[in-house]
Amino acid sequence: MPHYFATVYGAGLAGCAIANYLLNAGKSVLIVDPRVDLDGTPGPPAALVNPAMGRYAKLSWEAEACHAAIRERAFELMQFSGQTDLIAETGVLRPAINEDLAVNFKAAIDAHDWPEGWISWIDADETLQRVPTLDQPHGALFLPHGFTVYVEKYQNAYRKLLAFKGATFTTKEFIRKELPNGQYELKSSSGEVHTSENIIVAAGSGSLDFPEFSEVPLHRVKGQIATFEADHDLDWEIAVSAMGYILRMGARGIVAGSTYEHNQNNLDLTEQAYQQILYKMFKIMPSLSGKIIKTGQQAGIRVTTPNKLPVIGRHPNHPGLSIYTALGSKGLLFSEHVAAILGEHLVNDAPISDDLDVKRYFVKSI
Numbered sequence: 001m002p003h004y005f006a007t008v009y010g011a012g013l014a015g016c017a018i019a020n021y022l023l024n025a026g027k028s029v030l031i032v033d034p035r036v037d038l039d040g041t042p043g044p045p046a047a048l049v050n051p052a053m054g055r056y057a058k059l060s061w062e063a064e065a066c067h068a069a070i071r072e073r074a075f076e077l078m079q080f081s082g083q084t085d086l087i088a089e090t091g092v093l094r095p096a097i098n099e100d101l102a103v104n105f106k107a108a109i110d111a112h113d114w115p116e117g118w119i120s121w122i123d124a125d126e127t128l129q130r131v132p133t134l135d136q137p138h139g140a141l142f143l144p145h146g147f148t149v150y151v152e153k154y155q156n157a158y159r160k161l162l163a164f165k166g167a168t169f170t171t172k173e174f175i176r177k178e179l180p181n182g183q184y185e186l187k188s189s190s191g192e193v194h195t196s197e198n199i200i201v202a203a204g205s206g207s208l209d210f211p212e213f214s215e216v217p218l219h220r221v222k223g224q225i226a227t228f229e230a231d232h233d234l235d236w237e238i239a240v241s242a243m244g245y246i247l248r249m250g251a252r253g254i255v256a257g258s259t260y261e262h263n264q265n266n267l268d269l270t271e272q273a274y275q276q277i278l279y280k281m282f283k284i285m286p287s288l289s290g291k292i293i294k295t296g297q298q299a300g301i302r303v304t305t306p307n308k309l310p311v312i313g314r315h316p317n318h319p320g321l322s323i324y325t326a327l328g329s330k331g332l333l334f335s336e337h338v339a340a341i342l343g344e345h346l347v348n349d350a351p352i353s354d355d356l357d358v359k360r361y362f363v364k365s366i
């Protein structure tokens, strides 16, 4: 009967990152995901690695370590796949759309402990030089280390890398049984059986369906994006983050989004969300009106926790069962660094800080 060090549920950013960590540590890994096809799985066209969080551009959690980890992986994937276009060095521009925001943005530079060279203020003229389609910006924050990731390509390359490193992928469903030694036996409906020292739930919004973790206050936030093609070559490359984001793809492509729809557990594409995306995009770049056509719309579901940080670690009453989810809207930035923390814990028993550890939600039952 096959035995794995870990069975990972979910082959998204979290599942791929923890599987990769474990494979690099010489461990055997099975990845279960009903939606993933190794020949190519549809995914989001583009998203942003943006170390500035929220409305007032706060430095995100452990940003330097997170940034270094995702960059390292992106370069490994580009080298492995031979695809040089998994990311684009776009930087991130956060234009101030009014004077109040300009004041707050300038204050954000000193309010947080930004690494040297990570953030600067540029005036209105320079902002317009960089992104001529912006409408009368009041200056902008510029984050040169932010970058755009072409997520579908990135994830498909990642899964191939994992298979190359020895991971087994399956789309089958399994019934789990905890064994007396704390390990798990998994049986598929076709009678396939294997054992696993660890089960890692990295199933994004599907993680809420694992009853053992029902005490964890995971919250679903649906998001929709839309893609567009302009009728002319666009004259800016920088990723723009204002009332959402506007990202570039190719000479004429735009990815704009996204909505925040709380407590939604469906991937329905709605006209209301599309109109909201259009409204925000034209508020930032009104000159695009009449010059772009819609080429697509997609929906996804983010998972968050109250402290807006991922949740990782072993279930206190079922130590063979771990979780890695709640990457929120910073999945790219968090995925690799947090996977390394969880991986170190599973392989070498390294501690997990209280702000990430799932145990905090089980205090009463320990």
Ligand SMILES: Cc1cc2nc3c(=O)[nH]c(=O)nc-3n(C[C@H](O)[C@H](O)[C@H](O)COP(=O)(O)OP(=O)(O)OC[C@H]3O[C@@H](n4cnc5c(N)ncnc54)[C@H](O)[C@@H]3O)c2cc1C
Pocket (backbone or CB within 6 Å): 009, 010, 011, 012, 013, 014, 015, 032, 033, 034, 035, 036, 046, 047, 048, 049, 050, 202, 203, 204, 205, 206, 207, 209, 222, 223, 224, 225, 257, 258, 259, 299, 300, 301, 302, 303, 324, 325, 326, 327, 328, 329, 330, 331, 332, 333
């Ligand atoms: C519209 C939108 C825009 C976003 N923009 C950005 C951005 O610009 N930058 C950024 O960093 N982040 C962004 N995010 C957030 C980012 O996409 C998420 O943080 C990230 O996808 C979470 O990764 P994950 O692996 O935890 O979950 P997911 O990506 O949801 O992957 C979970 C995987 O688990 C599988 N699964 C589900 N249930 C099961 C099950 N029972 N068994 C096995 N497998 C299962 C699913 O098929 C899926 O493949 C955005 C999210 C949305 C929705």
